Amino acid sequence: MPSMHTGTADPGLSEGPLGGALSRFASMPVVWRILSLAIFFTVWEIAGRSNFNWAFPSFSKTLMAFFEMLGDGSLGAAYLRTIEPLGIGLVIALGVGISAGVMMGLRRDVEWLGLPIFITMQAAPMAALIPLVTYVYGIGLTSKVLAVVMLAMPVITINSYKAVRNVPASAVDMCKSFMGTRRQQVFKIILPAASPMMFAGIRLGVAEGFSGVVLAELLITPTGIGDLITFNRSIAQYPHMYAVITSIVVFAVVAVTLLHRLEMTLFRPEKRGT
Amino acid sequence: MTLYGYRIPSMAALLVWAVIWEIIGRFELVMLFPPFTKVLAALGDVISTPSFAAAARITMFSYLAGLAIAVVFGIALGMLMGLVKPADRLLNMWVNIFLSAPLSALVPVIMILLGMGTPTVIATVFMFAVWIIALDTRAGVQHVSPSLMEMSQSFGASRFKRLNMILLAALPEILAGVRLGVIRGVKGVVIGQLLVSIIGVGALFNLYSQNFLMAHFWALILILFAFALSLAALVGRLETRVEYYAGSRG
Amino acid sequence: MTMAKPLVAETAVRAEDSDAVITVRGLHKVYGNSTVALDNIDLSFMRGHLTSLLGPSGCGKTTLLKIIAGLLKPTSGEVLVNGKPVRGPGPERAFVFQDFALMPWATVLRNAAFGLEVRGAPKAEREDRARHYINEVGLAGFEDKYPHELSGGMRQRVGLARALAVDADVLLMDEPFSAVDEQTRRKFQEDLIRLREVENKTFILVTHSIEEAVYLSDRIVLLSPRPGRVADIMEPDIDRNVDPDLIRREPAYLDLIDDIWRGLRHYVE
Structure with missing residues (x-):
């Protein structure tokens, strides 16, 4: 049966061409990550040097621009300004989002009234509201905070709601059967059982919040990171512009990854459910 | 929810919100909201203008083009990652990075590379939609039951046939990814045009805010929201159809 | 079912006079508008006895147990615990869950x-x-x-x-061993028999395993599906003070299993 032999030779179904010791080395995630980064930066460097586009700097130039801005303090100052609306917005989004989500999960009437709004908010392009908010509240901090809240809150709320609704019915029945009050059901069973999924929603909300603050700083009025991007673009200092953009992407990804780590240590997978 | 024994459809709550909106607007409680009836009246105004027709055309075109590329590329990338281990190890990190990165920060880069026009918007839609499609396709391919693959091997199915089987078996996950991609794509098409700001709805938003046309502004937002929701509902319906056989997959 | 027939009459008489911890009267449970889960159930559960509710899936045995527990409300009829009607869960009843319902974080x-x-x-x-x-x-x-x-x-x-x-006086067990592998289940059943000698409690056990019901119970209530009705009641005459392994070889044990299977067979199609 020749077809069976071609089957085992398929790289997807067998382990690939690497042999014994080498494959064990290659199965280490760190090695692959470094390799992956190296390939990405090399491709970037080559693409930048090939001059295919006058506005595409090489990786080395971008890196140099990054250290230059880090050295003269302009990057640090920009981050400090950006953190302000991001932080305030996230605190509001977390407070309102989690309480709204939990209430919708616990009460049918709140669910009926609130859920369609949040489903709409999650599916709809909330960014379209940013110009409107700017138009009404001006170009100050309020608009930027609102931009962060609008983008971050829906996913936090929907996840909190789903987390509460996904608590196993038998766990709540168990508390009821021992004559637990509604309060005990909520605080001793429902909220602890819902917290892993709620936390995952918070992580997604933080990622959206980063998107919101960058968008706000690009659209409303250039401050912080948005200002550095816009300014460097206007004077055609492309390595600097790329460095800023890369740094905010890295910053957001690192923040989200750290939250993910925290999630994994707080709610170890085996403790998530029986 | 049921009230006095009658079942109230869940989206009826939106009517309640419309009434609250109207009240807030009438009494000017929150500056952000003009009366809902005024917004509805402006709806006709907005739709009948030729600039709206142009904006709708640009939006539809760049959305569909960007999404089509994202679907084709995303599924191909996901299949590659699901089937070829080294490719997965090299690319998985990047797909995950782009999934949680603030993609709007990348739009200025696209803008200087592709110019202030439709290509930039198409690229933005693509960027927003492609990663989740790739990741869900990968998950779907990896979850194809090994016994199904062993079965097809033992019956001597050709390589092409088996690839086809994998695609079909992973279809529920792929469609779930496409649905999320459709929703993210709408966000992309709006954000792209807002940042480019001289074409499509971005230009309309500018026009309305310069002329203090609050109701028109809201009308346009309502149209965009309705567009996003009906697209999501459409793919959702398609998805339940596929889940019908996915359920029997066990 | 010749052997079981007279028992129905006998227990019906006994239910009147002896001390029942739990009495179920005229219980109906209808889901939605038309699905009849339980249809006119009259039962009483004797103090200190272990009663099994046995039947194929869809016979409403878990529904009945949850109504007794006060976790579900009947459509009509009532449950009396020590003569008092049930309004909800109470201190005299404790529930054991099929999926254990443990808190994973504790x-x-x-x-x-x-x-x-x-x-x-x-x-x-x-x-x-x-x-x-x-x-x-x-x-x-x-x-x-x-x-x-x-x-x-x-x-x-x-x-x-x-x-x-x-x-609690009464332990309500909802298919407690169904999520457990066969060997562990046997050990668990033997332990339960020993536990009954120490703890003077009333047990109501929902199960779909004929062997388990016959092995453990003083009384077996056979429920038929759609709508859930009491099809039969039998009292295994098995001495449980002997070596647990001997019970599984007793003719009375084996015969009763056969009898019940013959009665249930036509529901399983």
């Missing part, structure tokens, strides 16, 4: 003490009681483990300890 000790925690018992007292019953179900030394560190059988022992710790 230790064995806290899980076992949970019923007392909810009732506001002081920490030291409830942990003492919990420790006692953890010991009794054979889990001594596992107090500080988490549920994910235990096997399925051990998890259900925690569920049992939790139910015992609140010192």
